[in-house]
Amino acid sequence: MSLKKCFRHCFCCQKRLYFMFVALTSLVLVSFYMMVNNEKTLRSTNVPPWIKRLSLIENIENKNYSSSLDQLDTWISPDGLFSPKCNLSEVTEALRNAKIHGVELLKLQTSYKWQIILEGGHRAVYKPMLLPKVKRPEACNVGCEHPEYEVAAFTVNRLLDLNNMPLTTGRKVIWSIDIAPVASQDLLDSVNITEDGDVCFEWTCLHKTFSTRFCFDNGEILGSLVYWLERPVKTFKSKHHNSYYHDYHPYSPNKIFRSKLPGDQSFCKEFRDKPPYTDDKWFLHVIDMAVVDYFMNNFDQKHTYIAGDDGQPYANIMLDFGHSFCQAKDILLGAAVYQCCKIRNQTYEALVRLSGSLRTKFEELTAGDPLFPILLDVQFSEMEQRFKQLMTLIKFCFLFHGMEDVIMD
Ligand SMILES: Nc1ncnc2c1ncn2[C@@H]1O[C@H](COP(=O)(O)OP(=O)(O)OP(=O)(O)O)[C@@H](O)[C@H]1O
Numbered sequence: 232m233s234l235k236k237c238f239r240h241c242f243c244c245q246k247r248l249y250f251m252f253v254a255l256t257s258l259v260l261v262s263f264y265m266m267v268n269n270e271k272t273l274r275s276t277n278v279p280p281w282i283k284r285l286s287l288i289e290n291i292e293n294k295n296y297s298s299s300l301d302q303l304d305t306w307i308s309p310d311g312l313f314s315p316k317c318n319l320s321e322v323t324e325a326l327r328n329a330k331i332h333g334v335e336l337l338k339l340q341t342s343y344k345w346q347i348i349l350e351g352g353h354r355a356v357y358k359p360m361l362l363p364k365v366k367r368p369e370a371c372n373v374g375c376e377h378p379e380y381e382v383a384a385f386t387v388n389r390l391l392d393l394n395n396m397p398l399t400t401g402r403k404v405i406w407s408i409d410i411a412p413v414a415s416q417d418l419l420d421s422v423n424i425t426e427d428g429d430v431c432f433e434w435t436c437l438h439k440t441f442s443t444r445f446c447f448d449n450g451e452i453l454g455s456l457v458y459w460l461e462r463p464v465k466t467f468k469s470k471h472h473n474s475y476y477h478d479y480h481p482y483s484p485n486k487i488f489r490s491k492l493p494g495d496q497s498f499c500k501e502f503r504d505k506p507p508y509t510d511d512k513w514f515l516h517v518i519d520m521a522v523v524d525y526f527m528n529n530f531d532q533k534h535t536y537i538a539g540d541d542g543q544p545y546a547n548i549m550l551d552f553g554h555s556f557c558q559a560k561d562i563l564l565g566a567a568v569y570q571c572c573k574i575r576n577q578t579y580e581a582l583v584r585l586s587g588s589l590r591t592k593f594e595e596l597t598a599g600d601p602l603f604p605i606l607l608d609v610q611f612s613e614m615e616q617r618f619k620q621l622m623t624l625i626k627f628c629f630l631f632h633g634m635e636d637v638i639m640d
């Protein structure tokens with residue numbers, strides 16, 4: 232090789248090396264910048280470190296659902312969990328599709344459920360459907376819950392123009408794809424996978440003395456997803472007030488109060504003149520709860536609320552409808568409405584608008600839900616019948632007290 236050629240060759244090598252060095256340094260710098268930036272955004276959210284690592288990957292891939300879900304907490308006010316101007320379909324879509332970053336058994340109260348962590352660290356309660364959609368054979372508040380009723384209750388709430396139930400939707404998940412890779416050890420340990428790929432586990436449903444084996448065929452699971460309120464959630468209890476809403480139900484454990492029930496006006500006597508029910512906001516919410524429970528034939532609801540920073544009740548909420556549509560049909564579920572003979576103007580107007588179109592409007596709202604059709608035909612007929620009964624009870628109130636006295640703003 233001539234001296235000139237050798238010189239040119241070395242020069243080219245050096246140039247190539249130089250370019251490689253610059254490219255590598257830039258790559259390292261860009262990656263480092265992205266890592267630091269992502270750490271910064273993630274550090275601001277209150278999620279465990281193992282979730283953060285998953286979120287790091289997620290944040291690069293997809294930010295959309297996370298920012299849709301970010302809105303939910305900002306919508307909460309003393310007047311409820313959202314307002315008519317909120318885009319519920321956008322958030323519902325996010326709840327149905329957001330990536331799942333963590334799942335564990337939620338050992339609170341009695342029903343089988345999971346706590347799910349969605350992208351952005353948003354939490355939700357997932358109640359898998361343990362049973363097919365059947366007419367409930369049992370007495371009320373016994374046996375397994377039906378998560379499809381949580382979706383039905385949310386739909387009824389929306390149809391009644393109420394805004395107190397956290398956003399709820401049906402959601403399908405696949406065990407091997409959505410759950411197993413991010414499940415906690417105790418959830419993984421609680422299931423076994425059959426040779427056919429079915430996911431099975433044992434669970435004892437409410438008031439049963441034996442456990443039952445439940446299996447999800449091919450690991451495909453349908454269930455209800457309720458957005459988790461990152462707020463202190465509390466329930467009015469008898470020890471703070473002489474009675475509370477749930478005591479009024481024939482299935483309440485408070486037998487003393489139950490024995491006082493038949494036919495008198497005790498609901499209003501017990502409630503209206505005792506705080507917090509002296510305040511219309513809390514009193515009218517109890518009436519709204521009775522309207523929803525009457526529609527749903529639900530004996531399980533308690534008066535639940537979000538507490539503010541001062542520990543005082545801030546906003547009313549409605550939770551827990553998995554035991555609805557039970558066998559006993561008790562007119563006492565409507566006691567708050569027909570014994571007090573009061574109803575919120577907005578709720579009454581919504582009821583009037585629903586007359587004759589309950590089924591169509593319910594189906595319109597739930598058309599895109601993975602659990603559609605949410606209810607059996609027979610349950611729908613039951614709901615329509617109970618809706619008519621409630622309207623008759625309200626008309627009796629108009630007759631005895633006059634419409635002006637019954638309707639409250
Ligand atoms: N969306 C939510 N946001 C915040 N807290 C919630 C939410 N859903 C449930 N909780 C809390 O978890 C508790 C249990 O939830 P839920 O009532 O759905 O369970 P459950 O097992 O069906 O109860 P029960 O045994 O009374 O039927 C509630 O009382 C409430 O304190």
Ligand SMILES: [Mn+2]
Binds near residue numbers: 376531551553554
């Ligand atoms: Mn329940």
